[in-house]
Amino acid sequence: MAYQFEKEEKMNRFGIVISLVLASMLMTDSCVVSGQQSFRERFIAHNSEMGALQPSWIVPLVTPDPRLIQYARVSVSHEYTAAHAETVNYGNGRGFGLISGNRFEFDYVQPAYIQHNTAGAMDGFGDTSMTVKYRIASGNAKHGNFDIAAILNHCFATGSYKNGGATDSFGPTLAGGYAFRRFDVISALGGTLPTGLIAVQGRSIAWNTAGQLHATPHIWFEVGNNATFYFSGAHDGKMQNFVTPAAFYVVRRKEWKPTHPFLVIDAGMQIATSGFHTYNHNLIAETRILF
Numbered sequence: 664m665a666y667q668f669e670k671e672e673k674m675n676r677f678g679i680v681i682s683l684v685l686a687s688m689l690m691t692d693s694c695v696v697s698g699q700q701s702f703r704e705r706f707i708a709h710n711s712e713m714g715a716l717q718p719s720w721i722v723p724l725v726t727p728d729p730r731l732i733q734y735a736r737v738s739v740s741h742e743y744t745a746a747h748a749e750t751v752n753y754g755n756g757r758g759f760g761l762i763s764g765n766r767f768e769f770d771y772v773q774p775a776y777i778q779h780n781t782a783g784a785m786d787g788f789g790d791t792s793m794t795v796k797y798r799i800a801s802g803n804a805k806h807g808n809f810d811i812a813a814i815l816n817h818c819f820a821t822g823s824y825k826n827g828g829a830t831d832s833f834g835p836t837l838a839g840g841y842a843f844r845r846f847d848v849i850s851a852l853g854g855t856l857p858t859g860l861i862a863v864q865g866r867s868i869a870w871n872t873a874g875q876l877h878a879t880p881h882i883w884f885e886v887g888n889n890a891t892f893y894f895s896g897a898h899d900g901k902m903q904n905f906v907t908p909a910a911f912y913v914v915r916r917k918e919w920k921p922t923h924p925f926l927v928i929d930a931g932m933q934i935a936t937s938g939f940h941t942y943n944h945n946l947i948a949e950t951r952i953l954f
Contacts, residue, residue: 707922707924707954708922709731709733709761709762710732710733710762710921710953710954711921711922712765713730713731713732713762713765714803714921715803716765716798716801716802716803717730717731717798717801717802717803717810718730718801718802718803718804718808718809718810718840718841718842718847719803719804719842720840720842720847720849720875720877720883721875721877721883721885721911721913721927721929722734722927722951723849723871723873723875723885723887723909724873724885724887724907724909724929724931724947724949725871725873725887725889725907725931725933725947726838726849726850726851726871726872726873726887726889727814727836727838727851727853727871728838728840728849729796729798729801729810729811729812729838729839729840729849729851730801730810730812730840731762731765731766731767731768731796731798731812732760732762732768732953733760733761733762733768733953733954734759734760734951734952734953734954735758735759735951735952735954736757736758736759736949736950736951737757737949737950737951738754738755738756738757738947738948738949738950739751739752739753739754739755739947739948739949740752740755740945740946740947740948741945741946742933742942742943742944742945742946743942743943743944744781744941744942745940745941745942745943748779748780748781748784749779749780749781750777750778750779750780750781750942751777751778751780752775752776752777752778752789753775753776753777753778754772754773754774754775754776754789755775755947755949756772756775756792757772757949758770758771758772758773759771760794765798766797766798767795767796767797767798768794768795768796769793769794769795769796770793770794770795770796771792771793772791772792772793772794773791774788774789774790774791774821774822774827775788775789776788776789777789777826785824785825785826786824786826787822787823787824787826788821788822788823788826789821789822789826789827790818790819790820790821790822790827790828791818791819791821792816792817792818792819793816793817793819794814794815794816794817794834795814795815796812796813796814797812797813797814798810798811798812799811799812799813804842808841808842808843808847809839809840809841809842810839810840811837811838811839812837812838812839813835813836813837814834814835814836814837814838814851814853815833815834815835815836816833816834816835816836817831817832817833817834818831818832818833818834819831820832828857828864829857829859829860829863829864830857830858830859830860830864831857831858831859832855832856832857832858832864833855833856833858834853834854834855834856835853835854835856836851836852836853836854837851837852837853838850838851838852838853839851845876845877845878846874846875846876846877847874847875848872848873848874848875849872849873849875850870850871850872850873851869851870851871851872852868852869852870853868853869854866854867854868854869855867855869861895861896862895862896863896863897864896865893865894865895865896865897865898865899866893866894866895866896867891867892867893867894867898868891868892868894869889869890869891869892870889870890870891870892871887871888871889871890872887872888873885873886873887873888873907874886874887880913881912881913881914881915882910882911882912882913883910883911883913884908884909884910884911885907885908885909885910885911885931886906886907886908886909887905887906887907887908887909887931888904888905888906888907889904889905889906889907889933890902890903890904890905891903891904898939898941901939902937902939903935903937903939903940903941904935904936904937904940905933905934905935905936905937905940905945906933906934906936907931907932907933907934908931908932908934909929909930909931909932909947910929910930910931911927911928911929912927912928912929913925913926913927914926914927914928924952924953924954925952925953926950926951926952927949927950927951927952927953928949928950928951929948929949929951930946930947930948930949931946931947932944932945932946932947933945933947
């Protein structure tokens with residue numbers, strides 16, 4: 664009980680610190696804008712400004728996006744473990760992101776609530792994480808239609824009842840993408856590096872790739888491939904792979920302009936294609952707002 668109390672206290676303190684950091688970042692950004700432009704106008708104009716610097720594909724369902732975006736995502740996943748136990752994840756590693764300048768994006772992912780639906784496993788909140796993304800190079804449709812970014816994630820082990828990592832971990836990733844007319848391909852190579860207990864938790868390398876089709880002004884289709892390679896730990900030497908078909912519907916008002924927010928409703932399913940897999944048939948449903 665004492666350990667659980669300490670974990671909850673740590674999570675609460677971390678949430679306060681993150682809120683202060685994000686508030687400071689936004690206040691700093693607002694101080695450098697012209698006095699003729701309000702903070703609200705500057706704040707909602709970021710995504711519009713990014714359109715002149717990067718491609719205009721949809722944010723992938725699983726694969727990291729190399730573009731800078733300002734968003735909020737609500738997600739739920741429903742999967743079955745290798746032992747056919749049902750697990751529901753309310754949050755699913757999604758949160759919100761804010762753009763700072765023309766090079767940086769800062770993301771915050773609040774703890775998800777994990778429901779196991781199996782005897783012996785306790786439901787509870789997962790870990791908290793924060794991500795910084797740096798744009799290395801990019802171009803819009805008139806300047807190459809590509810994007811390359813470096814991403815660094817830090818996961819804080821705030822999970823309750825073993826619903827998270829045993830220690831904090833870092834996740835460096837290099838992501839890139841290229842678009843051609845209605846098609847685009849996005850790929851990312853990264854890893855998960857725990858800060859301790861390596862023999863228990865192990866390390867992993869993930870290679871994610873997504874191909875997308877802009878079918879209509881409001882509809883996108885995607886097929887992703889998600890491969891993870893394990894080193895050390897319980898899964899040492901193993902690899903799991905998923906194919907993930909997904910669909911996206913963009914909701915925009917009739918008078919929509921690039922400076923207006925818009926809604927995206929999407930869903931997809933991770934289907935295991937490797938002999939070894941820790942879960943399967945993971946149905947993911949999301950609602951996103953980009954602003």
